[in-house]
Amino acid sequence: MVSRGQIAFDLPEFDDGPDLASYRWILANISGGKDSAAMLYELVRQADAAGVPRDRIVCVHAALGRAEWEGTRELAAEHAAAYGLRFEVVARTGADLVDRIAERGMFPDASNRWCTSDFKRGPVRRLMTSLVREAQDGGHLGRVRLLNVMGLRADESPARRRLLAFSHDGALTCPCQNCMLRRAALESAERRGVPCPKDKKPGHGASNTVRHVDTWHPVHAWSTDDVWSAVARSGLRPHPAYAAGMPRLSCSFCVLASRPALIRAAQLRPALAAEYAAIEAKTGHRFQNDLSMAEIIAEAERTKVATIPCWEG
Template sequence: MTSRGQMALDLPGIDDGPDLASYRWILANISGGKDSMAMLDELVRQADAAGVLRDRIVCVHADLGRAEWEGTRELAAEHAAAYGLRFEVVARTGFDLVDRIAERGMFPDASNRWCTSDFKRNPVLRLMTALVREAEKTGHLGRVRILNVMGLRADESPARRKLRAFSHDGALTCPCQDCLLRRAALESAERRGVPCPKHRKPGHGASNTLRHVDTWHPVHSWSTADVWAAVARSGLRPHPAYADGMPRLSCSFCVLASRPALVRAAQLRPGLAAEYAAIEEKTGHRFKCDLSMAEIIAEAEASPAVTAITNWQG
């Protein structure tokens, strides 16, 4: 452990973090889960230390509908209120996630996580647009600086381990110097008819001519024990799903979850499991290529209740 309560890991982008006072808006993405609880507490602690007024911090919850654990939206609102922070809810227009799966006739998977882009990222981008307009109405001139803060951690998955703790969310339309250089590199490669290395390309992120967006994961290198210690210090109320054995508060049935976690979820939410099984039967598309919801339900009915699931991914 380091002096800042973080694991001493060889992680990309570990630094002192952003200058919080330089942002017009600090957007805290809160899910109601333990990692977002720890993130929110750490963010508020650092913002207070930097003299940032709390009215510049906006908590946002991406509502997935009945795919979420019951009471998640209300719990996220409770967490924001505990710090006196503004709370916004965003959602995809139209169907919730369960109905959208039925409409598409297919479940998300690890290589095609359209659930994240459609139900989280894009609705949050719309909120960023609204916040830019709100700043402009108060007389803000120039691009609006937004810090997008999330509770992603390195030890959750190999993909999250590769994330930088602090980075610019660049894009083709972003006029900052870094994005201009990246765009020039892409154009040069295209003129020469050669591939542009991925690390040199401009991104497809949230920044544009009206807003400069950076992304920060303040608990990126924290361990699970660090997170629970922060939750205990914060006094925030965890979701009951943790006491029921779930290791994470993702969707009740996440396609990235391990078999034991899915079986336990089916024991806790048999009605929703039955909805997913009905979608499988109607569409002919399995919940996971190697595991159907029908199999999960059968195992849940035949297995005793488990008080703690240790592995999330599987």
């Protein structure tokens, strides 16, 4: 989930991460995967050290329907319960991801990741709205500070390498000083009829007039070995898909996955692979530009996948 409203903080106190005690809500995005399990372990460790009550931490799982690995939702709930944390499930209203692909007649791709915006970012922001109301009903005055925490890592892809470990999720309607300066730069450029530099524009993040949202990736610099070490220390149960050979617990069939990972997924979930192939045949849109699900299924039936490299997401 890439925040398109990232604004860097250069203040010394943020060198080691955010001031956790300054947030009314800390929202931990958990998928049931290894990275989110490591993130949750590190978040709870730092929150406890900072004296943050655990009732301020809310775990959220963005449900994708049958596109995700079986048992993922239940495992995410198990991970939250291990720390005694509140657990919320959010989802897009209407069709699940598989049916939505069929409705749209196209699969997501690297340049148009509508699956992320529609099924993760949008529903999570609705939960933020609900949490703000909850805080206000409890007597909170002024803007509500939320910290959105995710387990994205630099090792996963060039795009994630460019992410800031900690940033403000700025937006056009955010009244903070940095966003106001960006809004002024945009308005000035519009008056002069010239393009506003991308790095000067207000973001399209989650902040607004009632909530201040920052984004934190506490395991951004961690290696895969670091992650598995933290998972071992946490005692949290990994999803069985890892033992079956999958390198990541994304969608069972992620459009950004490597060919070997897709082949292995087709071996593990042949019925879902067949459903995607049927969508391809009906819509004429390939699962990946250079690889169809029909080809993946055919290769899965004749290939034994031994080593699966992690893919770039």
